[in-house]
Amino acid sequence: MSAANTTTPLAGKTVGISISHLTKQFNNVTVLHDVSFDVHPGEIFCLMGPSGSGKTVLLKHIVGLETPTSGSVRIGEYDAADPETRAKVHLAFVFQAGALFNSLSVYDNLALYPREHRLGSEVSIRERVMYALQILSLEKAAGKMPSELSGGMKKRVAIARALVMEPQLFLYDEPTAELDPVMGATISEIIGTLREHTAVTSLVVTHDRSLALSIADRVAIIMDGRIRAVGVPDDFKHTTDPAIANFLNPVVDIKNPRFKQLENANE
Amino acid sequence: MKQLTALCENFGSAICMLARSARHINTLPRQFPRFIEQCYLIGYTTLPIVTILSFFIGSVLALQSGYSMQNFGAKQFIGTLVGLSMCRELGPVMVAILVTGRAGSAITAELASMNVYQEIDALMTMNIPPERILVLPRLAAVLVMMPVLAIIANLCGWYGGAIVCQYTAFISVDTQSYFAALKRYMEFNDILDGLLKAEIFGFVIVTICCYIGLSVKGGPREIGASVTRAIVVSLIFILVLDYFVTKALL
Ligand SMILES: Nc1ncnc2c1ncn2[C@@H]1O[C@H](COP(=O)(O)OP(=O)(O)OP(=O)(O)O)[C@@H](O)[C@H]1O
Ligand SMILES: [Mg+2]
Numbered sequence: 001m002s003a004a005n006t007t008t009p010l011a012g013k014t015v016g017i018s019i020s021h022l023t024k025q026f027n028n029v030t031v032l033h034d035v036s037f038d039v040h041p042g043e044i045f046c047l048m049g050p051s052g053s054g055k056t057v058l059l060k061h062i063v064g065l066e067t068p069t070s071g072s073v074r075i076g077e078y079d080a081a082d083p084e085t086r087a088k089v090h091l092a093f094v095f096q097a098g099a100l101f102n103s104l105s106v107y108d109n110l111a112l113y114p115r116e117h118r119l120g121s122e123v124s125i126r127e128r129v130m131y132a133l134q135i136l137s138l139e140k141a142a143g144k145m146p147s148e149l150s151g152g153m154k155k156r157v158a159i160a161r162a163l164v165m166e167p168q169l170f171l172y173d174e175p176t177a178e179l180d181p182v183m184g185a186t187i188s189e190i191i192g193t194l195r196e197h198t199a200v201t202s203l204v205v206t207h208d209r210s211l212a213l214s215i216a217d218r219v220a221i222i223m224d225g226r227i228r229a230v231g232v233p234d235d236f237k238h239t240t241d242p243a244i245a246n247f248l249n250p251v252v253d254i255k256n257p258r259f260k261q262l263e264n265a266n267e
Numbered sequence: 268m269k270q271l272t273a274l275c276e277n278f279g280s281a282i283c284m285l286a287r288s289a290r291h292i293n294t295l296p297r298q299f300p301r302f303i304e305q306c307y308l309i310g311y312t313t314l315p316i317v318t319i320l321s322f323f324i325g326s327v328l329a330l331q332s333g334y335s336m337q338n339f340g341a342k343q344f345i346g347t348l349v350g351l352s353m354c355r356e357l358g359p360v361m362v363a364i365l366v367t368g369r370a371g372s373a374i375t376a377e378l379a380s381m382n383v384y385q386e387i388d389a390l391m392t393m394n395i396p397p398e399r400i401l402v403l404p405r406l407a408a409v410l411v412m413m414p415v416l417a418i419i420a421n422l423c424g425w426y427g428g429a430i431v432c433q434y435t436a437f438i439s440v441d442t443q444s445y446f447a448a449l450k451r452y453m454e455f456n457d458i459l460d461g462l463l464k465a466e467i468f469g470f471v472i473v474t475i476c477c478y479i480g481l482s483v484k485g486g487p488r489e490i491g492a493s494v495t496r497a498i499v500v501s502l503i504f505i506l507v508l509d510y511f512v513t514k515a516l517l
Contacts, residue, residue, distance in 0.1 A: 063391075063392045064391070064392075065388050065391065065392070083391075086391070086392065086394040087394050090394075091392065092392070092393075093389075093392040095385055095388070095389060097384075097385060099384065099385035099386055099388060099389040100386075100389075101381075101386050101389070102380075102381075102384065102386065103377070112393070112395070113393050113395070116393075116395045116399075116400065117394075117395075165393065
């Protein structure tokens with residue numbers, strides 16, 4: 001599929017991730033407690049969990065932006081914390097906030113990676129970029145600057161930018177959080193299609209229960225920095241763990257005593 | 268003691284950043300557009316203020332020396348004094364200070380905001396070293412632009428002095444004898460020394476400003492703080508280095 005991979009030892013191979021006994025502390029506050037799980041090569045793995053449970057921090061360990069306090073994260077046979085690993089495994093990370101290059105236009109944001117790694121002529125790069133923009137219905141935004149985009153558009157540009165990279169390992173941090181349901185469905189189609197046609201392993205962090213349970217091969221639930229459960233989606237449809245059940249199917253209770261003060265606010 | 272270790276640590280990290288930039292020096296030809304952009308930002312945008320200020324520094328130098336030298340009847344040496352002080356000292360130092368204020372602050376602000384808004388993280392995950400596309404073109408640009416700016420500052424300062432000498436009643440040295448005096452005691456080496464100084468200052472400024480911008484941690488408030496820090500550190504380095512470089516070159 002791409003000339004990009006010819007230079008790497010893992011060219012065209014799917015890679016897995018193996019996380020073992022990962023613990024991370026920030027200023028003596030433990031954010032991840034002894035996290036262990038594997039993502040098998042070629043699968044779509046969804047990581048779900050409440051806000052603040054440590055999902056983004058976990059992803060950052062996989063892309064090498066954080067280093068473990070103890071334990072290890074390996075991508076294929078390489079240590080994720082080693083900067084050299086990113087030269088050996090092509091990975092694309094869709095940041096939760098997009099992390100677009102604000103001084104570059106949308107087009108240049110997408111073209112930066114292929115240009116810097118010299119993956120073909122300007123014409124072929126153009127083709128590749130326009131194709132990715134088209135998939136995410138962003139053709140009209142190609143010339144715009146990131147500051148001129150809406151939140152959801154930024155997220156789509158970030159996903160398009162990752163698509164252009166043609167990675168072996170695709171990491172999404174909340175890909176559908178700011179998107180409308182149609183775009184959300186498009187994202188699930190993209191993730192599914194990529195798995196069908198390329199040697200890609202996907203790790204999707206999401207709050208979106210239906211996305212996770214529909215596309216994932218396996219799902220893990222993380223709560224308070226601990227892995228609570230790992231299994232196939234069907235395991236979670238009739239879970240007996242009350243915390244997980246409440247997370248997946250929250251009960252709305254407007255008589256909840258926690259909100260007593262709000263009720264009385266207008267009196 | 269703690270500050271001393273922090274200082275050494277920063278110094279070492281800055282050297283590492285330079286080393287990593289140097290490793291990508293072979294990519295410079297294909298980064299030509301970026302290099303030109305930086306030349307524009309560092310050189311061209313600093314040019315107006317450099318011309319104006321050096322003109323007035325030259326003028327006031329002539330004025331002051333004219334005032335103090337008239338008592339010794341040494342007015343014919345004003346050209347020499349202005350010429351040498353401009354090209355050996357004031358030209359390079361002033362250009363360095365202006366580049367710090369104008370371009371250095373912009374460099375730190377840009378890199379710091381890229382850092383705070385995770386753009387640097389994004390570059391790392393894309394396996395594009397930030398040193399390659401952010402530091403290297405700026406270093407190359409400053410090395411090209413500093414001598415140019417210094418030469419322009421020298422010329423403006425010399426002419427500023429010449430005009431003052433000609434039209435100030437109590438000095439009234441005409442332009443021809445002013446420039447004759449300027450040339451007589453100046454050697455080509457004096458100019459070269461000045462340009463070398465400018466080159467060293469430029470290199471140090473961009474290194475400091477890039478390093479501080481790239482090592483920012485925290486939120487948007489840190490962007491402003493880092494710009495202040497970059498300017499203060501650069502100015503200290505310029506003035507302290509100035510002494511040692513001058514001493515070494517004399
Ligand atoms: N750089 C950091 N320094 C200190 N604490 C941090 C840092 N990054 C994250 N944390 C803490 O780690 C915890 C987990 O954060 P994380 O961003 O991983 O949550 P998350 O699961 O991604 O939540 P969300 O779904 O809201 O994005 C939070 O309590 C957060 O305060
Ligand atoms: Mg998060």
